[in-house]
Every structure is written in C-alpha cells, then in structure tokens.
Amino acid sequence: MDRTKKYQKIAQVLDWIGNIWLILVCIVIAIEYIGIIIFQEWGRLWEILSPFNVWNFIAVVITLAPGIGIKILANKLRKNKTATHNEI
Numbered sequence: 001m002d003r004t005k006k007y008q009k010i011a012q013v014l015d016w017i018g019n020i021w022l023i024l025v026c027i028v029i030a031i032e033y034i035g036i037i038i039f040q041e042w043g044r045l046w047e048i049l050s051p052f053n054v055w056n057f058i059a060v061v062i063t064l065a066p067g068i069g070i071k072i073l074a075n076k077l078r079k080n081k082t083a084t085h086n087e088i
Contacts, residue, residue, distance in 0.1 A: 007077055014074035021067030022060065 036045045048056050 007080070011074045011077040014070050018065060018067045018070035018074060021070065022064065025063050029063070034055065 033048075035044060036048060047053065058075075
C-alpha cells in the first residue's frame with residue numbers, strides 16, 4: 001500500500017472517530033438536559049443554559065473539543081495527502 005492510500009485510510013478512520021465522539025457527546029449532553037428537566041424542572045435548565053453561565057459553556061466546549069480536534073486533524077491529513085500527491 002502506498003503512502004497516499006495510507007494517509008487516506010488514516011484520515012477516514014480519524015473522521016469516523018471524530019464523528020462517533022461528537023455524536024456520543026451530543027447524546028450524553030441531551031440526556032443530561034432531559035434529566036435536569038425531569039428532576040429539577042424547566043427553571044433550572046434555563047439557569048444552566050443561560051448565556052451568563054460561563055461554566056456550562058466551558059464544560060460543553062471541553063467535552064466537544066477532542067471530537068472537533070480529531071475532525072480538524074483528519075481534514076489537514078487529507079489536504080496534506082492531496083498536496084503531496086499533486087506535487088509528485
């Protein structure tokens with residue numbers, strides 16, 4: 001297997017891992033919000049989702065960051081692979 005096919009496969013696997021991470025994290029976040037609605041009512045959910053609640057925003061960003069980072073890495077790997085392939 002030549003180098004470009006390896007890069008393409010690695011990029012594809014990383015893209016899938018990133019997608020799976022983001023989907024699972026979104027499901028977990030949705031379950032958490034549903035749990036807040038069930039056990040603490042709507043008012044508490046609005047407090048958590050308030051634009052002034054910086055801690056919730058930071059927690060969501062930190063939770064989503066690995067999946068987004070993996071997707072960015074996969075895209076960069078694809079671009080490097082095509083640039084290297086076109087130059088040769």
